[in-house]
Amino acid sequence: SQTIHQWPATLVQPVGSPLSLECTVEGTSNPNLYWYRQAAGRGLQLLFYSVGIGQISSEVPQNLSASRPQDRQFILSSKKLLLSDSGFYLCAWRQGEGIQYFGAGTRLSVL
Amino acid sequence: KQEVTQIPAALSVPEGENLVLNCSFTDSAIYNLQWFRQDPGKGLTSLLLIQSSQREQTSGRLNASLDKSSGRSTLYIAASQPGDSATYLCAPLPGAGSYQLTFGKGTKLSVIP
Numbered sequence: 001s002q003t004i005h006q007w008p009a010t011l012v013q014p015v016g017s018p019l020s021l022e023c024t025v026e027g028t029s030n031p032n033l034y035w036y037r038q039a040a041g042r043g044l045q046l047l048f049y050s051v052g053i054g055q056i057s058s059e060v061p062q063n064l065s066a067s068r069p070q071d072r073q074f075i076l077s078s079k080k081l082l083l084s085d086s087g088f089y090l091c092a093w094r095q096g097e098g099i100q101y102f103g104a105g106t107r108l109s110v111l
Numbered sequence: 112k113q114e115v116t117q118i119p120a121a122l123s124v125p126e127g128e129n130l131v132l133n134c135s136f137t138d139s140a141i142y143n144l145q146w147f148r149q150d151p152g153k154g155l156t157s158l159l160l161i162q163s164s165q166r167e168q169t170s171g172r173l174n175a176s177l178d179k180s181s182g183r184s185t186l187y188i189a190a191s192q193p194g195d196s197a198t199y200l201c202a203p204l205p206g207a208g209s210y211q212l213t214f215g216k217g218t219k220l221s222v223i224p
Contacts, residue, residue, distance in 0.1 A: 006154075032210055044200070044214040051210060059211075090154055097142050097204060100212060102154040 002027035006091045006103030013110055019064075019078040021106050023091030026072065031093040033074040034100075035066055038088040050074060086110045113138045113205060115215035123221040124191055132186040132218045134201035139182045141203040145212065146175050146186050148197040155200065158186070191222045 006023045013019060025031055035047040046059045048066035056066050063082060067075045074091060086109050094100040114137045124130050134144075143162045147155040159175040161168040161184070168175045174187040184201055198219045202212035 043216040046211055049210050057210075088152075092155075097209075099157045099160050100145060100202075101157060102147075104154045105152070107152070 002093075002101065004091065004093055004101055004103045006106060008106060009104065010107045011109070013081050013108065015083055015110055016080050019076070019081050019085070019108070021076040021089055021091075021108075023074045023076075023103055024072055025074075025093045028072070028093070028095055030071060031095055033068060034092040034094070035074065035076050036090045036092065038090060038105075040087075044090070048076070081110045083110050113141075113203065113213040115201060115203065115213050117199075117201060117215035117218050119218060120216065121219040121221070123223060125223050126191060126193060128191050128222075130188050130191055130220070132188070132199050132201075132220070134184040134186070134215055136182045136184075136201075136203045136213070138203075138205065139179050140206060141179060142206045142209065144175075144177055144184050144201060144203045146173075146184075147200045147202065149200060149217070150197045158199075188220075191220075193222045193224050196220055196222050 003026045033050045036044045038044050048058055050056050050068040053068055064078050089106045091103040092100050116135045118133050141163055145160045146158045149155045159168045159170055161175050161177045163179050172189040177184045198217040200214055200217040202214045
């Protein structure tokens with residue numbers, strides 16, 4: 001069966017520090033991978049998606065970046081965090097037009 | 112650009128009641144639609160996926176209907192329980208080969224014991 005792992009669950013970082021969130025998927029090959037952010041009182045915002053290794057599409061220009069070094073690994077990064085980067089980050093995967101599955105999320109607080 | 116609206120934004124019902132959550136979308140050219148639930152501080156859990164060619168999809172006490180031509184989907188929850196308390200989100204997929212779901216802001220459901 002397929003599983004998705006996302007870590008860490010909670011992260012507190014100072015402004016200006018770097019960020020690396022990792023997401024891995026098991027039990028499937030060549031999935032579409034997604035990073036979303038959910039801010040309080042706002043809906044899910046798609047940040048990045050990837051349809052293959054090294055292929056990244058950005059939906060929102062900002063100081064975040066994403067990489068897909070392996071087929072089932074998706075990484076969200078920042079060189080310097082802003083206060084506005086605080087939020088709940090969710091990784092997701094989908095195979096074709098099928099069901100989309102989400103990770104448990106990372107709560108990021110930038111202080 | 113697809114826009115998704117979910118009404119009501121919040122709903123509180125007594126345990127045992129049947130209820131309907133509404134989802135409307137502006138672009139009816141969709142491939143399928145998913146309903147999710149999200150518990151506080153957790154990720155999203157897929158509940159049902161209904162194909163554009165289907166009118167209904169059922170799983171246990173949940174029944175999702177889809178009227179693509181009018182841009183509407185409903186999620187029916189029978190005999191609600193306190194464990195059903197969560198935020199429910201709908202998300203249509205624009206078309207075959209599309210990569211992005213468009214999410215509504217959700218309906219926050221509270222089932223009172």
